[in-house]
Amino acid sequence: MLVYTLHIFNRSGTCMYYREWSRPVPNSDLKSNNKLMFGFLFSLKQLVAKISPRKGGGFYACSTNVFKLNYFETPSGHRFILCTDLSAGDMREPLRHIYSHIFVECLVKNPLWRPNEEITNANFVQSIEKYITSL
């Protein structure tokens, strides 16, 4: 399985963290692409809620013929998006791991990090790197 990119958005739609691995086509305009990504997720969430035959639930992945987008949203509104190739299985568990074991441990419990600021903390970056390569 190949991992292409990882995005972390906060509740208000700011991209707090972006990292890409083995992405064949470079991301040309990062800022507007992030905006598009968040807008897409936002609308998709609403659409899914509207057309769902039953209450509750939400989407957790969608794919094209080229890549798969895996989505995880926390109760606090942080959104974790992992783009992988099509061979990826269910990525909800890895994404939950990133949130509960890396995000919470390295940032929320880190005295030198403020909520909602851009993530550049070495500890976090290294842990993400290590975990993604282990996938």
Place this chain on the structure above:
Amino acid sequence: MAAAPHKEVAETCFSYLQMELVELVIGSDVSSVSTVELQRASRKIEAVGFQVGQRLAERYTKDTPRFAETIDVIKFICKDFWFEIYRKQIDRLQTNNRGVFMLQDNRNRLLARCSPSLERRGNAKQVAALYARFPAGLIRGALSCFNVTASVSIEVGELPSCEFTVKVQESK
């Protein structure tokens, strides 16, 4: 009384409270804080630790016999006192036998999690040292509870570890 259940408190809650204490004392803008302000902040945090340490020491020794020597007090702090607070003991204790003790804690819970973002890398070490000020105050408070007057200085080396140097003043 012997079978009283062990009371517990959430570790995260304790950590967050201490983080906010530091925050409160240095004010909002951490990146541009001056050396004088840092010193003032560290004195305040130490004073808080002192008060807490004094009371805690009283509470944790309510069932132990009196200490004969200063070294016994120090040993108590390294073992039981530290364990009650941090669920671990002090990793290394050294002394020159003339009233100076070096207590080394290799994995302080809060310091282990300090990892600065790029913009804060500049004064990260000084700010991190503030988080070690509280335990330093705890030590001084506990010592004073047992009638040992001492000064405690700290040194933060490689980040998760820090060293407390206790200088006992001869006044007994």
